[in-house]
Amino acid sequence: MYRASRGTQDILPQEQDYWRYVQRTAEELCRRFGYQRIDTPVFESADLFVRGVGDATDIVIKEMYTFEDRGGEQLTLRPEGTAPVCRAYLERGMASLPQPVRLHYFCPIFRYERPQAGRYRQHHQFGIEAIGDAGPAIDAEVIQLGWLLVATLGLKGASLKVNTIGDPSCRPTYLQELRSYYQARLASLCPDCQARYHRNPLRLLDCKQQTCQPHILEAPRSADHLCPDCQRHWTSLQQYLEELDLPFQVEPRLVRGLDYYARTVFEVQPQEEGSQSTLVGGGRYDGLIQALGGRPTPGIGFGAGLERLVLNLRSQQVPVPAVIPRPVVVAHQGKEADPRGAQVATQLRQHGISVLVAPSSRSLRAQMRYASSMNARFVVILGEAELARGVLTVRDMDQAHQQELTLEQATSLLSLAAGPATGQ
RNA sequence: GUGAGCGUAGCCCAGCGGUCAAGGCGCCAGGCUGUGGCCCUGGAGAUCGAGGGUUCGAAUCCCUCCGCUCACCCCA
Known part of the structure; x- marks a missing residue:
C-alpha cells in the first residue's frame, strides 16, 4: 500500500x-x-x-x-x-x-x-x-x-x-567579542557548542543544554555592541x-x-x-x-x-467556525422517483442550497439513517405517493415534523432555512 | 546525521508460546414490506509492518530491515 x-x-x-x-x-x-x-x-x-x-x-x-x-x-x-x-x-x-x-x-x-x-x-x-x-x-x-x-x-x-x-x-566586531569570551570557556561547552564556536558563534546563545546556560547569561550581547x-x-x-x-x-x-x-x-x-x-x-x-x-x-x-x-x-481547543453546512438530503423510492430525485436536487442547488442525494437502492429507513449521519436538517422525501400527487414531503429532522409541499414551496422554505445566506 | 520509544481490521485497542486473533467506535443490512437520531440482531473488514531464525507449535521469544512517533541538530 x-x-x-x-x-x-x-x-x-x-x-x-x-x-x-x-x-x-x-x-x-x-x-x-x-x-x-x-x-x-x-x-x-x-x-x-x-x-x-x-x-x-x-x-x-x-x-x-x-x-x-x-x-x-x-x-x-x-x-x-x-x-x-x-x-x-x-x-x-x-x-x-x-x-x-x-x-x-x-x-x-x-x-x-x-x-x-x-x-x-x-x-x-x-x-x-x-x-x-x-x-x-x-x-x-x-x-x-x-x-x-x-x-x-x-x-x-x-x-x-x-x-x-x-x-x-x-556585527563582525561583536562576533569577535563573543568568540573571545567563549574561547576561555571552550572546554566546558557541550559538543554542539564547540562546533558552533567555529561554525556559527551566534548560535552559542540559544543552546538548550543546561551546562551551557551559565555561559550564555554572562555572554556579551549584540544589543550592547x-x-x-x-x-x-x-x-x-x-x-x-x-x-x-x-x-x-x-x-x-x-x-x-x-x-x-x-x-x-x-x-x-x-x-x-x-x-x-x-x-x-x-x-x-x-x-x-x-x-x-x-x-x-x-x-x-x-x-x-x-x-x-x-x-x-x-x-487549546479554540473554537473555530464550521464550514461544512448542514445539507438537505433527497430521499427517493421507486423506479420513477429515482431520476426525479436528481432533478429536485438540481433545482434546490440552483437556489444555493447544499443538497445530497441519498444512495439509491436503499430502503427509505436506510436513507433516513443516512440523512441523520450527514447531519441533515431537512429531508425531501420523494416516493410513489408524492410522485402521484405532484408534491414533495419535506421533513424537519430537528423538529421531527413533516409536511407536503410543491417544489416551489419547498424551494422557498429550504432557501430560507438552508440557503447560502444562513450558512448553517 | 544522532538517540529513544512503538508497530494487531478505517480508528482506539485486548491477547504476550498452544484450538477458527477478542472487544469498542465507524461502515453495511435487518428489526412486518414509506421514515432518522436510542436500542437489539446480523454482516463485511486483519497475509497480527516485512523477511529470516528458535520451537512439535509464534501475533506472542531472537535477529535484520522497513515504517511511525518523540527528542537532538536546526527551523515555521
Whole structure:
C-alpha cells in the first residue's frame, strides 16, 4: 500500500475548519494592513536560495530538495518564502512602485529534515514582506501584524520576543567579542557548542543544554555592541513597539538561522514549552535584495507555520467556525422517483442550497439513517405517493415534523432555512 | 546525521508460546414490506509492518530491515 511520503501529510475534511479559520484570519489582517497577496512558483533556480539564504546555512547545506530537470537546470522546491518574493520584486519591477511594497503569501515549504511534532518536510507558511523601507516604524508594523495574527486567532499565553543582531558594519566586531569570551570557556561547552564556536558563534546563545546556560547569561550581547545607526534603529523600534502596546520582551539570546537577517529579529512563541517554539519568526533583511543582484533595498518580513498554528489551536481547543453546512438530503423510492430525485436536487442547488442525494437502492429507513449521519436538517422525501400527487414531503429532522409541499414551496422554505445566506 | 520509544481490521485497542486473533467506535443490512437520531440482531473488514531464525507449535521469544512517533541538530 502506498503511504504519504515521510514528513508529508493529508489535510482531511474534518481538519479543514482550522485551516480555513487560520487563512481567513490572516487574510483579513492583511486586508486591514494593506498587504497584497502574491503567489510564486513552488520551485525556483537552486542558486536563488544558495545566494539568498546563504551557502553556510543548514537549509542550503542539508535541507533542500534540489533536482535537475530534463533541460539540465538545477531547481529547488521552495525551502523558505522570502527569497522568491524578493526575486519577484526585482524581476517584476516592483522597485518602481510606491515604496514600501507590502505583500503576503500562503505557500507550501519543503525542507529535508527529520520530522517531529510541529515539523514536517512539507509544511505551509503564511508570510508577509514589506520591501523598500528602512525605518523602524515598518519593523514595528510587521511585528504588530505577526503578533495580532496569533492574538486574533485566540491563542492564549503566547509571547513576543524581539532582538537586534546588528548589521555588517558592527556585527563582525561583536562576533569577535563573543568568540573571545567563549574561547576561555571552550572546554566546558557541550559538543554542539564547540562546533558552533567555529561554525556559527551566534548560535552559542540559544543552546538548550543546561551546562551551557551559565555561559550564555554572562555572554556579551549584540544589543550592547551596535554601531550608531543600528543603535538608533533599535532604540526607536522599542519606542514604537511600546506605543503600539505590544507585550514584547527583549530576548538577547534570540538569533535566527538565515544569513540574510540584519538588525531586527523577532519571534512569537506559543504557551506550550515544546521544542518547536516558533509560531511566527522573522526579521529585517536589508542585504538580501542586493545579494540577489538588485540595488540596495531594505526589507523586513516574517513567516508563520500554519501547521503549528493549527496544532496550538487544537491543543487549546479554540473554537473555530464550521464550514461544512448542514445539507438537505433527497430521499427517493421507486423506479420513477429515482431520476426525479436528481432533478429536485438540481433545482434546490440552483437556489444555493447544499443538497445530497441519498444512495439509491436503499430502503427509505436506510436513507433516513443516512440523512441523520450527514447531519441533515431537512429531508425531501420523494416516493410513489408524492410522485402521484405532484408534491414533495419535506421533513424537519430537528423538529421531527413533516409536511407536503410543491417544489416551489419547498424551494422557498429550504432557501430560507438552508440557503447560502444562513450558512448553517 | 544522532538517540529513544512503538508497530494487531478505517480508528482506539485486548491477547504476550498452544484450538477458527477478542472487544469498542465507524461502515453495511435487518428489526412486518414509506421514515432518522436510542436500542437489539446480523454482516463485511486483519497475509497480527516485512523477511529470516528458535520451537512439535509464534501475533506472542531472537535477529535484520522497513515504517511511525518523540527528542537532538536546526527551523515555521
